[in-house]
Amino acid sequence: MTSTVDSTEAPQFPAARAAKCPFDPPPTMQALRERTPLARVRLWDDTTPWLVTRYADQRELLGDPRVSADITRPGYPSPAPISDAPISFVLMDDPEHARLRRMVTAPFTIKRVEAMRPAVQQIVDDLIEEMLTGPKPVDLVSAFALPLTSLVICQLLGVPYADHDFFQDHSSTMINRDAAPEQRRDAAGRLFAYLDELIGEKLTNPGEDLLSGLTERIRAGELTRPDAAQVGVLMLIAGHETTANMIALGTLALLEHPDQLALLRESNDPKLVAGAVEELLRYLHITHNGRRRVALEDIEIAGETIRAGEGIILANDIANRDPAVFPHPDRLDIQRDARRHLAFGFGVHQCLGQPLARMELQVVYSTLYRRIPAMRLAVELDEIPFKHDGSVYGVYELPVTW
Amino acid sequence: MKVTIDQDKCVASGQCVTAATAVFDQRDEDGVVVLLDPDPAEEFADDVRHAAAVCPALAITLAE
Numbered sequence: 001m002t003s004t005v006d007s008t009e010a011p012q013f014p015a016a017r018a019a020k021c022p023f024d025p026p027p028t029m030q031a032l033r034e035r036t037p038l039a040r041v042r043l044w045d046d047t048t049p050w051l052v053t054r055y056a057d058q059r060e061l062l063g064d065p066r067v068s069a070d071i072t073r074p075g076y077p078s079p080a081p082i083s084d085a086p087i088s089f090v091l092m093d094d095p096e097h098a099r100l101r102r103m104v105t106a107p108f109t110i111k112r113v114e115a116m117r118p119a120v121q122q123i124v125d126d127l128i129e130e131m132l133t134g135p136k137p138v139d140l141v142s143a144f145a146l147p148l149t150s151l152v153i154c155q156l157l158g159v160p161y162a163d164h165d166f167f168q169d170h171s172s173t174m175i176n177r178d179a180a181p182e183q184r185r186d187a188a189g190r191l192f193a194y195l196d197e198l199i200g201e202k203l204t205n206p207g208e209d210l211l212s213g214l215t216e217r218i219r220a221g222e223l224t225r226p227d228a229a230q231v232g233v234l235m236l237i238a239g240h241e242t243t244a245n246m247i248a249l250g251t252l253a254l255l256e257h258p259d260q261l262a263l264l265r266e267s268n269d270p271k272l273v274a275g276a277v278e279e280l281l282r283y284l285h286i287t288h289n290g291r292r293r294v295a296l297e298d299i300e301i302a303g304e305t306i307r308a309g310e311g312i313i314l315a316n317d318i319a320n321r322d323p324a325v326f327p328h329p330d331r332l333d334i335q336r337d338a339r340r341h342l343a344f345g346f347g348v349h350q351c352l353g354q355p356l357a358r359m360e361l362q363v364v365y366s367t368l369y370r371r372i373p374a375m376r377l378a379v380e381l382d383e384i385p386f387k388h389d390g391s392v393y394g395v396y397e398l399p400v401t402w
Numbered sequence: 403m404k405v406t407i408d409q410d411k412c413v414a415s416g417q418c419v420t421a422a423t424a425v426f427d428q429r430d431e432d433g434v435v436v437l438l439d440p441d442p443a444e445e446f447a448d449d450v451r452h453a454a455a456v457c458p459a460l461a462i463t464l465a466e
Contacts, residue, residue: 062458063458063459063460098413101413101414102414102432102434105413105414105432105433105434106430106431106432106433108414108416108433109414109416109419109428109430109433110416110419110420110428111428111430113416339421339452339456340455340456344415344458345458346458347458347459348411348413348458348459349413350413350415350458350459351415352413352414352415354415354416354417355415355416355420
């Protein structure tokens, strides 16, 4: 049995990364995983939920129906003060979670996502062409990563791309863990009002997009208009921020691992590209706030008892570096089989947009470095602004040249 | 190998389709798993095992 860490000694969570290792999880958390499967950590509000450090235990708990994702339950280890904004289904339990989730899964089937691949390839080709004919150096985030993912999600949802400055700004505030609660509330309110207005337009004039699909549910009485707007906010943020961060941070990681970049650039094999996407998802694990849950009953795990009502944080980033599952876990190796990673989470809440994210990343990673083979950083690595303050990790800017 | 699926549990992550296209498909209306072949040939066994292992909803059961 592992000794329970006295709560007064519980390390602060989230912890800081090491300045010289921007791709690695915080060293204190990695050390914690080596020492113990379960530890108390201290949050912003001085609560001390459990942190689950290892891959097998995290998978088991995320698949356990006695573990709740309901943010309104006492004991839920919230990453920030809970606002009075409407709650999205990612913070609900079944059956309501499943009911709402299934209303938006249709566009993300493998078939539908594959049908989008040529259009995504075209957007990628056009954005690269613009970069090649424009001035250097160029910021890969604002010139490529964000326009690509925003264009794709706009098309899928039926959101006008012309509004991208508006929704990108407010999305980044919403997921900034240093933003004041009132700033986040304001950003959430504006995005909600924006989506609500769009849904209003689509109620009278529906198209073929996801938001129009939601208006059919509203008309059928299966969904309220505020719930539809909330789903829209979630899809818009999740749809562009995460993948854009994987594009820019992934490019930086590859530039810092030239042997791996060369393998990718010189291969025509879609399997190698798909494998590289999985490995970069594992290695970078950008959703570094941990999955947050609360126990509904007493749960025995790893020689400890998590009591009903206690908070649980599943730190998937350090699970993806668990040597019991991934040999030499701190090595970026695009040829390993990384498909079991937890970058999209696990359990019923696992990312529903993952087929789209994978496809976009496959197109980017197989195209960008072949079209711009001489791409290199235009600044030193230590000048890159990392999103240490974001609930989604990445870089704010990535100046590159060639 | 005998494969069974639980459509009520399925969360439409699509990973089984990517892992074993000959054995799994998805409903058009919500992406929920459809079993194409409950008794897949030996050549698909590894892919099917992988599909079951990565299913986030534990909706795929194998009897070997």
